[in-house]
Each structure stands twice: as structure tokens, then as C-alpha cells.
Amino acid sequence: MTRSGSNSVMAEDAAAGAEVVFTSLPNGGLVTQVLDSLLDAHPQPRLYIDVSTVSVAEARELASTVRGAGSRFLDAPVSGGIAGAAAGTLAFMVGGVNEDVEEARPLLEVMGKSVTHCGDTGNGQAVKACNNMILAVHQIVLAEAMVLDERLCLEPQAFFDVVSNATGNSWALSVNAPVPGLVEGSPANHDFAPGFAAALMLKDLKLAMQAAEETATGTVLGRIAAEQYADFVDEGHGGQDFSAIINEVRAKR
Structure with a gap:
């Protein structure tokens, strides 16, 4: 499991060998930049979980790109801020395929007290x-x-x-x-x-x-x-x- 930074090269190094990759970035443009870099550097199938806050349309475009490259994608924005992250009490609202959500749930539960599957990709952002x-x-x-x-x-x-x-x-x-x-x-x-x-x-x-x-x-x-x-x-x-x-x-x- 990797939480990626804003620098694409660092993200590529951090994600090497990971089956699940987390991204948490300030905006959709940066998420797109990092995921494009990771998909090029690591074409093997894996699960990408983006916990950034982006628009619904951006989340769905990201999912389409990731799936087109043979991997899987969940949008999983969080609520709780720095205090919630430090205490492990974040609330995750997740959009994506049910099987992928259940695979990700044990990882999300390490960081949060609430993990809710909200339906299709983008619904977490909604x-x-x-x-x-x-x-x-x-x-x-x-x-x-x-x-x-x-x-x-x-x-x-x-x-x-x-x-x-x-x-x-x-x-x-x-x-x-x-x-x-x-x-x-x-x-x-x-x-x-x-x-x-x-x-x-x-x-x-x-x-x-x-x-x-x-x-x-x-x-x-x-x-x-x-x-x-x-x-x-x-x-x-x-x-x-x-x-x-x-x-x-x-x-x-």
C-alpha cells in the first residue's frame, strides 16, 4: 500500500511492487498527472484508490483511464481532517465496483472508523x-x-x-x-x-x-x-x- 506524493518520480518509486496504491493530492489535475505516470511506469494490474477530493466528472474520467490500462479504481474521499487521520477515525465514502470496495475495506478500516460504499464511481465524490x-x-x-x-x-x-x-x-x-x-x-x-x-x-x-x-x-x-x-x-x-x-x-x- 502506498500513499503517493505530488512528485511523479517519487510516486513511481514508492509504488513499485505495490498491489494497492493510494493517492491523496490537492486537486484532480495532480491526481491525473500522478496516475498517468504510474500507469506508464507500472503497467501491471493493480487497485488504485484515490482519497483526494475532486469533481465527480474527474473521478469518472480517472476511473476510465485506469480501467483502460487494465487496472481498477475507487474514488474514496475522506472526512475528518488532520485530527481524524491522526486518530484513525476518518470517514471514507467510496465509489466503485463492490468487489473492489470489499478488497479495499480492510485497508480503509485501518485509517477510518466508517467505510461506506456509495455506489458507482464518482458517487464518493458526490x-x-x-x-x-x-x-x-x-x-x-x-x-x-x-x-x-x-x-x-x-x-x-x-x-x-x-x-x-x-x-x-x-x-x-x-x-x-x-x-x-x-x-x-x-x-x-x-x-x-x-x-x-x-x-x-x-x-x-x-x-x-x-x-x-x-x-x-x-x-x-x-x-x-x-x-x-x-x-x-x-x-x-x-x-x-x-x-x-x-x-x-x-x-x-
Whole structure:
């Protein structure tokens, strides 16, 4: 099993002799570049598992290329960020042939607590786009609520104790609380060093908006979230954790 880097030559060396190859790269163009290199260097049949976040169309094009070269392909994007990777609690959403998914499952379960077969190739990416659109909206509305309560003179701990045990709870609060001192391991405790960078959230939101346009789906809140993260990144905050959007909310009156 190999997790490939962005350098194609290094990837070729790392993948030599592997029956299963994992790729995890920032965008579909890089995945295509690395897989093309690997298919040329190692033409023997093998299973390729891409855990990057790319568009549905890109995932399906990659699968077609890999299968045309005599190998097999799964798209298996993840949710959970750096903290989930370190703890082995990632959630994998997998698209591809059932037999290939079952072959890959023991490997994925080493890294994650949840492995869900979502159907055909590209469906993993479809779920990932929807999931991260939800997460972005949650993080923004949580930031708005926490700033509102700050201005109403409510202590953040009291807010957390109530909402984390009430109907307003979410991963954005219970794991990624954007105020220091509430959740151990939250990026807010470390000046918003990224568990999941705002620039990556924006990339995923753009993929979700692309899918919404292609399917003529109304995504009012998703589009608002995409616009807010675009502004946040344009202002130079792309390297911060996406939960740092709370500072943008605080800056607005």
C-alpha cells in the first residue's frame, strides 16, 4: 500500500511492487498527472484508490483511464481532517465496483472508523461535496451564534454546555469549536492552525457549486457559504483552519 506524493518520480518509486496504491493530492489535475505516470511506469494490474477530493466528472474520467490500462479504481474521499487521520477515525465514502470496495475495506478500516460504499464511481465524490457544503454552512452559522452570544454577554463555556447537549449541536461545535478552551484539539486552541484549511473548504465548495449548476439544484445556503469563504480566502486567510471564519463574523457589524 502506498500513499503517493505530488512528485511523479517519487510516486513511481514508492509504488513499485505495490498491489494497492493510494493517492491523496490537492486537486484532480495532480491526481491525473500522478496516475498517468504510474500507469506508464507500472503497467501491471493493480487497485488504485484515490482519497483526494475532486469533481465527480474527474473521478469518472480517472476511473476510465485506469480501467483502460487494465487496472481498477475507487474514488474514496475522506472526512475528518488532520485530527481524524491522526486518530484513525476518518470517514471514507467510496465509489466503485463492490468487489473492489470489499478488497479495499480492510485497508480503509485501518485509517477510518466508517467505510461506506456509495455506489458507482464518482458517487464518493458526490457525497463528499454535499457533506462539506453542510459543514461549511454549519461552521458559519455556529460562528454567527457564538458571536451573537458573546455580545449578549454569555460565557462561551455556558453556550457550549447547552448547545452541545441540545438540538443545535454539530461536529462544527463538538469537535471544531471556534473558541479556545472549549474542545481539546480544536484549531482555535492553536491560533487556527489548520486541521482543514479554509482554502481547501473553498475548493470543496466550488466543486459542490459546480455540481449544483450541472444538476440545476438550488443551493441558497451553499452559495452564501461559498461566497463567504471566497472572501475569507481572498483576504489572505486561506492557510488558517476554516473555523477561523468566526473572526470574519466578529469583524462585521
